[in-house]
Amino acid sequence: MELARLHKHIANQRSAFHWQTAGYLAGKYALICIEDLNLKAMQRQFGRKIADLGFADFVGKLKYMAGKTGSAVVEVDRFYPSSQLCSSCGYQNKEIKNLKIREWICPQCGIQHNRDKNAAMNIKAEGERIFLAS
Numbered sequence: 001m002e003l004a005r006l007h008k009h010i011a012n013q014r015s016a017f018h019w020q021t022a023g024y025l026a027g028k029y030a031l032i033c034i035e036d037l038n039l040k041a042m043q044r045q046f047g048r049k050i051a052d053l054g055f056a057d058f059v060g061k062l063k064y065m066a067g068k069t070g071s072a073v074v075e076v077d078r079f080y081p082s083s084q085l086c087s088s089c090g091y092q093n094k095e096i097k098n099l100k101i102r103e104w105i106c107p108q109c110g111i112q113h114n115r116d117k118n119a120a121m122n123i124k125a126e127g128e129r130i131f132l133a134s
């Protein structure tokens, strides 16, 4: 069955890419901070695509590889408002809940943010805080 073979091929490629990426990250970084995403809720909101990305599988591989290299993987709580907080001054901007906003200027300190980069900086800071407290 040609289609089944194709699906298997894609799954194998994805798995190889996940192992490669997990190995790279675990080899390069002593502390890896990720968001504990609510995959079920994201699936409801965005449809099947999120599940197809196999993020949960990737996190499993990342933890395994981190175990081998001695790196730590810290999961930041899904309710931590990583997108809404200004990574510079800490101001919480609730308008950023709107996913269409990709860039914003902090009304408190005036810094300009890229949505994803700002969220990543907040996840890193929160992950470091959790790691040091544990």
Ligand SMILES: [Zn+2]
Binding pocket: 086, 087, 088, 089, 090, 091, 106, 107, 108, 109, 110, 111
């Ligand atoms: Zn700010």
